[in-house]
Amino acid sequence: MWPLAAALLLASACCGSAQLLFNKTKSVEFTFCNETVVIPCCVNNIEAENLNELYVKWRYKGKDIYSYDGVVNKSATYGDFHSARMDVPELLKGDASLKIDKSEALLGNYSCEVTELSREGETFIELKYRVVPWFSPNENILIVIFPIFAVLLFWGQFGIKTLKYKSSHMDEITIAVLVVGLVTTAVIIVGAILFVPGEYSIKNATGLGLIVVTTGLLLLLHYYVFKTTIGIPSFVIAILVMQLLAYVLAVVGLSLCISACIPVHGPLLIAGLIIFALAQLLGLVYMKFVASNQKTINPPRNN
Numbered sequence: 001m002w003p004l005a006a007a008l009l010l011a012s013a014c015c016g017s018a019q020l021l022f023n024k025t026k027s028v029e030f031t032f033c034n035e036t037v038v039i040p041c042c043v044n045n046i047e048a049e050n051l052n053e054l055y056v057k058w059r060y061k062g063k064d065i066y067s068y069d070g071v072v073n074k075s076a077t078y079g080d081f082h083s084a085r086m087d088v089p090e091l092l093k094g095d096a097s098l099k100i101d102k103s104e105a106l107l108g109n110y111s112c113e114v115t116e117l118s119r120e121g122e123t124f125i126e127l128k129y130r131v132v133p134w135f136s137p138n139e140n141i142l143i144v145i146f147p148i149f150a151v152l153l154f155w156g157q158f159g160i161k162t163l164k165y166k167s168s169h170m171d172e173i174t175i176a177v178l179v180v181g182l183v184t185t186a187v188i189i190v191g192a193i194l195f196v197p198g199e200y201s202i203k204n205a206t207g208l209g210l211i212v213v214t215t216g217l218l219l220l221l222h223y224y225v226f227k228t229t230i231g232i233p234s235f236v237i238a239i240l241v242m243q244l245l246a247y248v249l250a251v252v253g254l255s256l257c258i259s260a261c262i263p264v265h266g267p268l269l270i271a272g273l274i275i276f277a278l279a280q281l282l283g284l285v286y287m288k289f290v291a292s293n294q295k296t297i298n299p300p301r302n303n
């Protein structure tokens with residue numbers, strides 16, 4: 001009897017047919033952006049033509065989490081891995097990769113064991129998490145700095161307005177501008193506090209949203225500051241239009257950044273915020289220039 005066994009052993013040793021071979025992957029990473037985590041397991045030398053020749057078992061740290069039994073064509077999950085699944089038809093091509101929802105994916109070592117009739121094999125894959133910051137450190141700084149700069153410039157304009165254009169019948173608008181200005185300043189500061197560097201989170205996104213959306217109020221305030229001081233000559237209209245376009249750019253950038261998970265449109269958003277602040281600066285410089293001329297040449301206009 002034993003020559004037959006020896007022959008079988010020899011046959012299997014020579015052709016390596018008793019062993020399933022894997023395309024080895026040491027580890028895979030996922031980030032905040034992966035909704036589903038795929039842990040790869042690919043058999044190189046699968047020969048099965050029918051699913052009923054196959055059996056797959058996945059383990060996490062030695063404990064069963066998923067199995068597929070081709071004889072009954074049924075899969076099962078164990079423990080808290082309710083979302084664990086496999087693309088069963090792909091199995092005939094050797095692909096036994098496991099899919100898990102991000103919320104259930106635990107970090108660490110997984111093993112994939114595939115049996116094809118009498119052949120079998122096992123491979124190990126480590127699942128890792130990688131923190132990907134939403135914005136780069138420089139982008140974070142620019143996003144916070146320029147809206148705050150624009151706020152400061154607004155207060156500069158408001159200072160010129162109160163010092164040089166005192167007029168009793170403007171008080172209602174002045175008070176409104178003051179109140180809205182304070183609210184805008186407070187909201188942008190709160191947004192900057194929420195918008196801490198790090199990976200995408202609801203808190204982060206809220207902070208960014210507050211900063212960008214509230215910046216729009218500065219445009220309104222800018223308009224009223226001009227209206228109640230030097231008026232709206234065409235140069236001022238140009239500044240306000242430039243600011244409006246910059247704001248639109250920033251808001252479009254914001255919505256792309258929030259919807260895309262990985263914000264490739266950060267530069268668009270930042271360009272919008274920078275141009276917005278520059279328009280505010282231009283407004284302040286122009287207003288100062290006109291105001292100092294008006295003091296000596298004309299009395300301030302009251303319109």
Ligand SMILES: *[C@@H]1O[C@H](CO)[C@@H](O)[C@H](O)[C@H]1NC(C)=O
Pocket residue numbers: 028029030031033034036037038039
């Ligand atoms: C996460 O998503 C990236 C990009 O889509 C992909 O390359 C990567 O394989 C995914 N990671 C896992 C573990 O599924």
Ligand SMILES: *[C@@H]1O[C@H](CO)[C@@H](O)[C@H](O)[C@H]1NC(C)=O
Pocket residue numbers: 023042043044093094095
């Ligand atoms: C294994 O890797 C080779 C090349 O690296 C590729 O041609 C083959 O398709 C892979 N097999 C599976 C089952 O993914």
Ligand SMILES: *[C@@H]1O[C@H](CO)[C@@H](O)[C@H](O)[C@H]1NC(C)=O
Pocket residue numbers: 051073088
């Ligand atoms: C096995 O079950 C899957 C669904 O779970 C089905 O798509 C497939 O056709 C079945 N295969 C066989 C051979 O019964």
Ligand SMILES: *[C@@H]1O[C@H](CO)[C@@H](O)[C@H](O)[C@H]1NC(C)=O
Pocket residue numbers: 107108109124126
């Ligand atoms: C996974 O296994 C590798 C080697 O097999 C080991 O270096 C690593 O520390 C393990 N990771 C965890 C999280 O246990």
